[in-house]
Amino acid sequence: MNDRLIPWVLPFTVFLLWFLSSEMEIVPLYLFPHPFEVAQSGWSYIFGKIGDEPYAGRFVYDLAASCTRISLGFGLAVMTALPLGLMSGRNRFVHRLLGTSVDGLRAVPGITWLPLAMVWFGIGIKTTVFLVGMAAFFPIYLNSATGAREVDPLLLQAGAMMGVNRFNAVFRILIPAAMPSIVTGLRLGLGISWAYLVLGELTGVPNGLGAIIMDARMVGRTDIIVVGIFLVSVIGRLSDLLLKLLLRFCFKNAL
Amino acid sequence: MLCDKNVFLGVENLGKQFPGNGTPLTVLENINFEAEDGEVISIVGRSGCGKSTLLKILAGFLKPDSGSVFFKGSRVHRPGPDRCVVFQEDALFPWLTAGENIAFGLKRQIRDGSRIEREVDRFLDLMGLSQFRDYLPREISGGMKQRVALARVLILNPEILLMDEPFAALDAQTREEMQELLLELWGQFSHTIVFVTHDVGEAVAISDRVIVMDKNPGRIKDVINIELERPRRREDVNFMRFYSRLYKLLRD
Ligand SMILES: Nc1ncnc2c1ncn2[C@@H]1O[C@H](COP(=O)(O)OP(=O)(O)O)[C@@H](O)[C@H]1O
Ligand SMILES: [Mg+2]
Numbered sequence: 001m002n003d004r005l006i007p008w009v010l011p012f013t014v015f016l017l018w019f020l021s022s023e024m025e026i027v028p029l030y031l032f033p034h035p036f037e038v039a040q041s042g043w044s045y046i047f048g049k050i051g052d053e054p055y056a057g058r059f060v061y062d063l064a065a066s067c068t069r070i071s072l073g074f075g076l077a078v079m080t081a082l083p084l085g086l087m088s089g090r091n092r093f094v095h096r097l098l099g100t101s102v103d104g105l106r107a108v109p110g111i112t113w114l115p116l117a118m119v120w121f122g123i124g125i126k127t128t129v130f131l132v133g134m135a136a137f138f139p140i141y142l143n144s145a146t147g148a149r150e151v152d153p154l155l156l157q158a159g160a161m162m163g164v165n166r167f168n169a170v171f172r173i174l175i176p177a178a179m180p181s182i183v184t185g186l187r188l189g190l191g192i193s194w195a196y197l198v199l200g201e202l203t204g205v206p207n208g209l210g211a212i213i214m215d216a217r218m219v220g221r222t223d224i225i226v227v228g229i230f231l232v233s234v235i236g237r238l239s240d241l242l243l244k245l246l247l248r249f250c251f252k253n254a255l
Numbered sequence: 256m257l258c259d260k261n262v263f264l265g266v267e268n269l270g271k272q273f274p275g276n277g278t279p280l281t282v283l284e285n286i287n288f289e290a291e292d293g294e295v296i297s298i299v300g301r302s303g304c305g306k307s308t309l310l311k312i313l314a315g316f317l318k319p320d321s322g323s324v325f326f327k328g329s330r331v332h333r334p335g336p337d338r339c340v341v342f343q344e345d346a347l348f349p350w351l352t353a354g355e356n357i358a359f360g361l362k363r364q365i366r367d368g369s370r371i372e373r374e375v376d377r378f379l380d381l382m383g384l385s386q387f388r389d390y391l392p393r394e395i396s397g398g399m400k401q402r403v404a405l406a407r408v409l410i411l412n413p414e415i416l417l418m419d420e421p422f423a424a425l426d427a428q429t430r431e432e433m434q435e436l437l438l439e440l441w442g443q444f445s446h447t448i449v450f451v452t453h454d455v456g457e458a459v460a461i462s463d464r465v466i467v468m469d470k471n472p473g474r475i476k477d478v479i480n481i482e483l484e485r486p487r488r489r490e491d492v493n494f495m496r497f498y499s500r501l502y503k504l505l506r507d
Contacts, residue, residue, distance in 0.1 A: 154346040157316050161334040162360030162411065172359075176350045253350040253391055 033223040042227040045212075055224055058212065063235070065208040066197055069125055070239075073132025074193045078186070080133075081140035085185070086174065088141075089148025102141060110135045110196055118203060128200030128208075135196040136189035143188065147181025148174060179251050183244075190243055194236040209235070264290040264313075264415060264447065268322035271308055281472040282308050286322070288466060288475065292414075295441065295448045297458035297465045299505060305473030306451040307343075310419050313449060314340045326415070336360060339408035343420040345400055347392040347407075353399075354379065354388040357407045364411070378406040381440070398429040402436070409440065415447045422457070434460055438485065455501045459494060460487055467504050477504055 015035065021027055022034040029037075041055065048056030088095040088102075113134055114127075121127045151174055159173045175182070201210025209232050216224035248255055269286035272279040282305040290296050298306050311317040313324055315334040324331040326338065334340075347356050358375045365371060379385045382402040387395050392403070401421055408416065422430040438461060441448060452458050458465045462481050469476040481497055488494060 152346075154342060154344060155348060157314075157334065158340070158342070158346045158348075160316075161314060161336065161338070161340055162407070163336045163363040168363075173348070176348070179350070251350070253352070 030220070030222060033226065038223045038226045038230075041221075041223040042230070045224065045227055054219075055212070055216070055221070058207075059231075062207050062209050062212050065205075066201065066210070066235075069128045069200070069208065070132060070190075070193050070197050072125075073129040073197070074136050074190055076129065076133040077136035077140055077189055077193075081137045081185075081189075082144050082182070085141040085144030086148045086170070086178065089145035089150075089178070090174070095145075102138070106138045106142075110192075111199060114199065114203070117200075123204050125205070127203065128197060128205070131196040131200045132193045135192045139188035139192065140182075140185040143181045143185025144178060147178030147185075150181070151177040176251065180255060183247050183251075183255060186247070187240055187243060190239060191236065194232060194239070198232060262289050262325065263292040263294075263327060264449075265325040266313070266322070267325070269309070269312065269319050269324070270321035271305070271312065271317070271319050283312075283319070284472040284474050286473070286475060288478070290415075290447055290449065293445045293447055295450065295461055295463045297450045297452055297462040298468060299452055299455060299458050299465060299501065300468030300473070300476075301470050301505070302453060304468045304470035306453075306468065307419050309473070310340070310417050310449065310451055313415075314338055314417050336364075336408075336411040337413055338415045338417060339411060339413040341401070341404050341408060341416065341418045341421045343423055345392065345397075345404075347400060347403055349392050352389050352391055353384055353395065353403045356392070356403050357410055360407060360411045374410055378410050382406045382436070396429075398425050398433060401425065401433060405437070405440070409444065412444075413446060415449065418448065418450045420451055420453065423452070423454070430454075430457070431460075437461065455498055455505065456489065458501065459483075459497045460489065465501060467501065479504075 018032075019035050022029065022032070044053055044056045046057075046059040050057040084094075084098065088098050110131065113131060117127045117130045121130060155173055155177055156169060159169050164172055197208070198210035198213070201208040202214045204214070205211045209228055213225050213228035213232075216222070216228065266286055266288050269283055270281070271283040272281050274280075286309065288296075298309065300306055308317065312319050313331070315331050315338065318332070331338070348359065351359065354375050357378055358371050361371050361374060375388075376385075379388055382405065384399065384402055384406065387399055387403075392400055395403075404421070422433045425433060434457060437448075448461075450458075450461060459481055465479045465481060466475055467477045467479065468474065479497070479501060483491070483493055483497065
């Protein structure tokens with residue numbers, strides 16, 4: 001069989017089963033709507049004109065809201081976790097200082113922060129950004145620490161002998177050498193960001209991909225819930241691809 | 256005793272220990288030697304006798320526990336582009352191309368981009384690397400990598416070249432090619448070379464002087480002047496004489 005077809009076998013089978021079970025109404029349609037109905041709702045949600053139908057045309061606004069929250073939360077995580085991770089990977093003191101606390105915090109499931117975040121920040125963008133940032137912090141921190149720790153000392157010695165001072169060594173040698181690990185951390189972090197974005201948005205914000213899913217539940221629009229899940233999966237995957245391309249463009253040889 | 260100001264490179268009563276489990280391991284003990292400007296010195300010895308440790312101290316990567324290293328009248332205490340190392344293992348920056356690796360150190364010294372380009376071109380040419388300019392280290396052979404490693408330090412115009420078994424991982428033919436190249440470059444740049452090897456033939460082929468080291472603790476066992484005209488031929492009777500003399504010294 002063609003190698004490129006194999007990944008599509010499973011989704012296609014699932015779709016076929018879904019289609020058949022809807023046609024024969026094995027599962028009641030209000031629990032799991034017909035694929036054509038989902039497709040129609042999805043089309044209207046993405047391309048429809050506002051007002052035609054309750055959810056028509058809202059996609060752009062939800063996407064914009066979600067992307068803003070992700071960028072802020074993920075950005076905050078990168079800005080804190082990357083420098084701290086690199087430092088703890090290279091410096092015993094920083095490692096001793098942060099290691100235990102980071103491990104302790106990491107043991108707390110991200111969802112546990114939700115009630116506290118709601119008390120602190122209320123319902124809205126800040127809670128979501130906090131949750132996203134909190135979740136993305138750990139994989140970025142841990143992977144950049146590992147990457148920095150495992151940089152071959154020979155490379156740093158070679159740099160020192162060629163006249164690189166300690167400050168420049170960070171940017172010229174440490175970061176490029178640790179780049180493969182850093183990229184792993186960033187990708188894991190972005191992946192988990194989407195999970196916590198949806199969690200944050202389920203708490204009753206007016207827009208965003210998570211909000212639409214919760215909203216649809218309250219008015220019994222299972223089709224829109226399925227559309228939302230599908231879109232989160234596609235956009236999550238796309239953002240990973242985009243991140244990968246961007247990093248490869250910026251650091252092509254380091255990867 | 257302070258080293259004579261006129262000595263180019265002086266090593267005095269050098270000692271180094273590593274903390275073992277329980278008792279510290281004495282790796283170097285009472286190492287003394289001097290090198291003149293432009294001399295080629297080889298250090299030979301069994302593996303584990305402290306050759307790399309000695310070279311790292313000369314480079315300034317490691318601090319000795321006793322004694323000191325003097326270079327042109329001042330004490331060595333940190334690495335610098337005047338004493339460059341060619342490592343045994345692959346220490347090129349894997350994310351930079353051959354050309355970028357060679358330009359790396361020069362970029363710390365001068366800003367003029369076109370001058371850097373010209374110098375890099377000159378050294379690529381000198382090393383026979385021109386066609387590999389845009390290749391990454393993982394895309395070229397071991398011999399080519401060591402040429403890049405040599406070029407990236409020679410471009411800095413170092414006064415001493417410290418080499419730690421730089422050709423040990425190469426096949427016999429490439430190794431001899433590299434030895435010839437090294438001597439050719441030495442003829443051109445006349446820098447001092449301290450060359451660590453465990454290959455006796457290599458030591459006889461390139462050195463003015465060979466320092467033979469003992470193991471446990473690492474001490475200087477003997478120093479032999481190789482009084483042979485260059486270019487040297489391995490089939491030469493006198494070459495053979497030095498070879499077997501060194502070989503015996505190492506084995507005993
Ligand atoms: N950083 C270190 N810590 C502890 N022991 C070391 C260290 N570096 C080298 N040694 C030990 O010192 C001895 C000499 O090592 P080295 O200088 O690498 O020898 P050579 O280069 O002659 O093979 C070896 O027994 C080695 O295990
Ligand atoms: Mg060694």
